[in-house]
Amino acid sequence: MSTTRHAIIEEIIEAVVEGEPEPVIAGVRRALEAGVDPETVLNDGLTAAMTSVGDMLDRGEVFIPDVLWSAEAMQEGLALLLPHLSEGASRSAGTVVLGTVQGDVHDIGKNFVGLMLSGAGFEVVDLGHDVTAEAFVEAVAEHGAGLLGMSAMLTTTMPVMSRTLQLLEARSLRSGVRVLVGGAPVTQSYADKIGADGWAIDATKAVAVAKELV
């Protein structure tokens, strides 16, 4: 890659890290005009920048809102890039249906997971809170979701997760979707017990587990 092209990629990375959408869009546009391979822009620019932001968060160098802003800026760049990417190139990490289970109104944790998943390139269908097993299953079927994320903050609402899994089985949808559970009282052993595919302790871990599952 020429120095100019290299510099453009560096600018894109910097703009994503700073969470500034306009320079990201301008950078992607310039990269395409300069003839940089769109997949290089995606992998070495946008994706690399988000990995870098994630590492900075791990080291306590940025705050969570910074990551969300970076994710948003990245998405803007991605939207411009999408028509130029070949069919085979990873456009989306997959579709996730997300919600807090029936009887539970706590959704800041679930919102946070949604924002982080969206930042990581997932299409997020957020059903909100107080979501029934039926609603989860219908949304999975409707959106052809590869991933279902359920959150519960109360021990009394956790059984809805188990019910949803049973309903997925009953509708023969279980094999097509990986199920991720979380929330303060939910543990790995509970996830194992009800037959979920994954559990994460927090939003950052949820992204890692989601990426492993799909």
Add this chain to the structure above:
Amino acid sequence: MSDVAPFTPAVRLSHLGDDVKTRIFEAALRVLADVGASVQHDEAVRLLQKAGCSLDSDGLVRVPRPAVERALSSAPNAFTLYDRDGAAAMELGGHNVYFGTGSDLMWQYDPHTGEHRPSRLDDIARVARVCEALPNMDFVMSGAYPTELDPRGVYAVTFLTMMRNCTKPLVIVAESEIDLGVIIDVAADVRGGRDQLRERPYFLAYVEPVSPLSHPAESVAKLLLCADAGVPVAYVPAPLLGATSPVSSAGHVVQGMAECLLGLVLHQHRAPGAPFMFGVNQGTLDMVSGQPSYAAVEGFMNYLTVVEMAKWLGLPNWGISGCTDSQAIDAQLGLEVGELTLLSMLLGSNLNHDVGFMGFGLTGALEEIVITDEFVSMNKKLLSGIPVQDEDLAVNVIAEVGPKGHYLRHPHTRRYLRKGPGQWRPRLLNRDNRDRWVECGGLDLREKARRKVQAILESEGPPTLDPVLLALAEERVAALKASPKVGSPS
């Protein structure tokens, strides 16, 4: 590290009314005027007589009210300490709060082996290195007594070791006016002359009278030398509650003030306007075990009173922080360090020494300095007060997000964190969830502090001292050690 804005708490603690402070001050004046004190230095007695005091037939000096009032009016209510390079570093006065170590600990928890062993000269170097690296340690006091050395000239050697290993201002201890004189000479060399040292003092000398009401020749001689050289001095008694002072808190403070104020009268008569620091150390005798305590709650009560009296008198104050009676780096240490340090910050206590002290000033641990630094950092945030501009009240932001929304992605959240007051970040304290904490080794605070100490000691030290100055300083110290005037090993 210098020319930084001083920390002044917006949240403050004050519990004494003017009537109470007046009663305490009047009581101290009665002790000075009626009981008197033993001053074991002829020249000092003559000076005190010239200042209006009487030397009575019982051999005691009595200090009348006008002499105290005159001294109080000439003493500066603030003065500045400068770092090794001559930059202003500590503005001592008002409610400005600074922290640093104490001196002369006989034992150390070895930072490498964890062994409890006698202190050595290299411990002083390590204390200085650690303080230099910590953003909330403002000055350095030796932290250790080099037990392996011949005691002749040992405080000058200590001074040189501190000076070589950090650039922050120093608080020093000397045996007599002889070694203090050498220390002043070395500091004057660093500054480029006596006048320059007077203009930009590099250190404060810590001098103690002996409670009750006794002013030994060496203490008084050091006090006078500081007055002459314009070197800031803290003249601070250490009465032990119920043993060398009355057992009552107010009585302890009254006697301590009388002792300190006699020093002030002498000092200001010798050099009106010279920098003087007020203080009374808080020591408590455990009346069951006979063990003195640095962290007894009665001592804390006296401390609150002493600092308030200093503010009331308009004098910079000598304070205490970051120390414990615990013999281990444990939860008791955290609790006592935290309480005393937070009190100092709430009081706006000016120069707070003894960070890193354990077991009544006998053992030192570098981990404790690192832990205190984290605690100070956290509480600087706590006591900074909350801004309440429209931007902070955030009514518009609340309206924009509305019921059932969230603020994680609102520009206000990001702006506040990035460009506004932000959020205080722990560097040692744990906030990891269980999984991540286990993944990172499951380290407790003691171990994290130990590792931070190691990292500091392995990092590059401060800029070295000019070799010409160093050679000159070593020459002066060598001459002191060879001098027949310094005491022989006891």
